[in-house]
Amino acid sequence: MPQIQIPSPLRQYSGKQSSVNVPGTTVGEALAGLVSQHPEMKRHLYNDEGKLRAFVNVYVNDEDMRYLQKEATTLKDGDTISIVPSIAGGY
Amino acid sequence: MLKLSQSDYQALRQHGEETYPHECCGVLLGRFADDGSKAVSRIARCGNTREDSPHNRYHIDPKELIRIQREGRERGEDIVGFYHSHPDHPAQWSSTDLAEAHWFGCSYVITSVENGVAGITNSFELVGSEVEGDKKFVDESCEVT
Numbered sequence: 100m101p102q103i104q105i106p107s108p109l110r111q112y113s114g115k116q117s118s119v120n121v122p123g124t125t126v127g128e129a130l131a132g133l134v135s136q137h138p139e140m141k142r143h144l145y146n147d148e149g150k151l152r153a154f155v156n157v158y159v160n161d162e163d164m165r166y167l168q169k170e171a172t173t174l175k176d177g178d179t180i181s182i183v184p185s186i187a188g189g190y
Numbered sequence: 191m192l193k194l195s196q197s198d199y200q201a202l203r204q205h206g207e208e209t210y211p212h213e214c215c216g217v218l219l220g221r222f223a224d225d226g227s228k229a230v231s232r233i234a235r236c237g238n239t240r241e242d243s244p245h246n247r248y249h250i251d252p253k254e255l256i257r258i259q260r261e262g263r264e265r266g267e268d269i270v271g272f273y274h275s276h277p278d279h280p281a282q283w284s285s286t287d288l289a290e291a292h293w294f295g296c297s298y299v300i301t302s303v304e305n306g307v308a309g310i311t312n313s314f315e316l317v318g319s320e321v322e323g324d325k326k327f328v329d330e331s332c333e334v335t
Contacts, residue, residue, distance in 0.1 A: 104259070107222070107268055108294040117263070142321050152320070154292045156252040163252070181256050184292035189213060189240070189247035190276050190284035 127170030194230035203308035206275030212244035218271035271297030
């Protein structure tokens with residue numbers, strides 16, 4: 100069962116859990132499982148069109164899912180999904 | 191309140207001097223306390239990937255962040271904030287800083303570096319919510335011990 104790492108800003112929507120195990124054979128299924136278990140998280144991850152918000156990076160182990168097969172990326176036993184809000188700025 | 195050691199405080203300021211006239215950036219690792227304060231146990235330097243405009247922009251590679259986060263978890267640490275420098279610019283958050291900030295509850299530490307010398311260091315906590323449209327930075331006291 101894949102494990103999803105929850106960053107601290109989103110833990111208020113995951114019952115304060117830093118990681119969540121969810122069923123799923125693809126990244127899309129795993130993320131759907133996450134928001135099914137924790138519905139409050141959905142609108143913080145997805146926009147009104149149902150797409151992941153632009154600042155939300157999703158990695159499978161050390162790979163950006165955008166450079167894999169995106170939500171269709173197949174998961175293996177022991178894979179870890181990391182949700183990583185972007186870090187940037189300047190003046 | 192953000193609590194950090196004198197050595198970490200000096201290290202993040204020194205980082206800004208080393209990368210001058212470019213912005214430096216890094217991660218603050220530690221623990222969130224029940225009283226809402228954050229205690230930094232160490233800092234992790236990061237590279238600034240904004241090679242197109244490094245003097246006034248910074249960006250941390252998410253891959254680097256994942257590595258730092260993983261190492262932190264193994265040590266029982268959380269990401270509690272971030273730091274960056276403003277070369278020849280005040281240590282105040284900018285509209286770009288706010289627009290690009292998404293780690294609610296975390297500290298964003300900014301150091302002004304004037305002519306290569308670290309000046310004022312300020313900390314701001316990101317509060318509110320992207321979804322509710324009330325995202326903002328609030329001034330945060332910084333306890334250096």
